[in-house]
Amino acid sequence: MVMSVQWILVCHGLVTLLVVVSFLCGQWPIFRGTFIERIHYFLTFGAYDYFRRIVGVICGSRGTDALLSVEYYCCDRPNPILQIIYLAIIGATYYFIVKSVFSYIPGYYLSEVHRLTCLLAVGVGILLFLLTSYSDPGTVNAENVSQYLSAYPYDNAIYLEKECSTCKTLKPARSKHCSICDRCVARFDHHCGWMNNCIGERNTRYFMAFLLWHFLLCIYGTVAIALVLAGRVKELKVVYILTVYYGIENSFRSLAPHVVQWLLGSYNTQILLMVFLAIVSLLLAGFFGYHANLCLTNTTTNETFKWEEYLSWKRKVHEAKVSAAALKASISGLSSERQRPESKWRAFFRRSRLEDVEVVKDNIYDKGYLYNLHEIFFPLSTRPSFSQAKSKSG
Structure with a gap:
């Protein structure tokens, strides 16, 4: 029961x-x-x-x-609801860890120092959260629009020269007007509800640091709780009791179900915390990996959708041209009386001309891994050359 x-x-x-x-x-x-x-x-x-x-x-x-x-x-509209939820989640998780895990630290595998490192790790995570939430994502205004226009040239593919219908100024390439924040953001990636802020040219580095740190934080919490539970098994001599007093075979296959059953009965809160942190770490790993790949290729989340639409449109245009050429060739073939009819088997196995249609993505902003990462860590608008371009234009 x-x-x-x-x-x-x-x-x-x-x-x-x-x-x-x-x-x-x-x-x-x-x-x-x-x-x-x-x-x-x-x-x-x-x-x-x-x-x-x-x-x-x-x-x-x-x-x-x-x-x-x-x-x-x-x-x-901008609102702090998800920010409050984030603080509530990290605060509640830390509270339950303190209440249910700290009483076993120091233990067999963990020393007293982990009480302090846990607090510092959570503090750094909250600091990165605040830094990402309240930093300027790269707001485009009348004072810096000319510098952003020079920094990000139009590729005449997914970015064409046009005016922002809301700000009434030219939209630099890679920028977008955020309907929630009501501002144009340079190198716009996405609006993050968790941060109540846009992720753009100036704060992508903080956002990536936030994701990476919280992934490592969850991994640290998972491993630390696992070591606490392993220490309790060691300190209470659970394996010794099971093998000596209950006659269970001293093998992992025989002992594992009984040890897990004992842990679930005695430390279910710690196990649920460990599972929660492990699952969140996997989610953060996937999300960080996705954005890391975007950073390495100098692409934004907003641009991935733009490229999908552009390539789909170009593919349809190419297919229409190929279909028109094939139709023209078939009509001219019908008008030619001396042309020998094609074998049905050859026509069946012949490769369709539509299969030869190939549309290549040409991202002019991708200049190699090192340059792309340098642009993330040191945004263009923070460099001296950006200010010098501003003074020259002024």
Whole structure:
């Protein structure tokens, strides 16, 4: 009976974790096309749509208008909701670690110093969070637009010379007007709700440091809790008791189920924390890897969608030209009376001309790994040459 209750608690914790991860991270590129994305869609759109209909039936138009006002504030305007959620998550996680793990430190494998390093690691994570949230992402204004126009030339593919309809100034290449922040951002990547800020030319380095540090922080927490549990097994001589008093064979295969059962019964809170940190570390690893690849190729999240649209359009244009040429050739072939008809087998196995259509992505901003990383760590607008260009234009 006790064992069944323990497994019910574990299953409940895993389901809760799945819901939280799906809600918070389901829109990440690594989950595209997975069941986590579908759960995220239901939690953020499907369930809300049903709720809105119920509110409309019960409260009428006033209730619907009030709900839409709340939606506008939460989704279309800058707000600190996700920032508060982040602080609540990291604060609650640290609190439960202090309450349930610190009492076993120092232990068999961990020394007293890990109490301090844990606090410092969390403090550095919050510092990076604040730095990313409140740093200038690279706002384009009338004073620096000419410098950004020189720094990022138009590629005449996904970026053409045009005016921002809101700011009424020329839009530098790689920039975008954020509808939430209501400003143009140079080298715009995306608007991050967690930071309540845009990620752009000047703060991508802080954002990447935030992701990397929190990944390492979760790995550190996972390993530290695992070492605490391993230390408790060692200190309480669990293996010795199982083999000597219960006659269990001294092998990993025989002992593992019993040791896990004992840990679940005695340290279920610590195990749930360890599983939570391990899963979040995997999520952060995927998200960091995705953005690291963008940095290495000097591409932004915004540009990945632009390139997909551009390449799709160019592919359709090429296919239309090839189809027109093939149609013209077939018509001219029909008009030629002396032409020998093509074998049906040869026509069946002949490669389609549409398969020869190839559209190549030509990213003029990709100048090699070292240069691309240098541009992330030392943004163009922070270099002396940027200020000198400003003084010359002035």
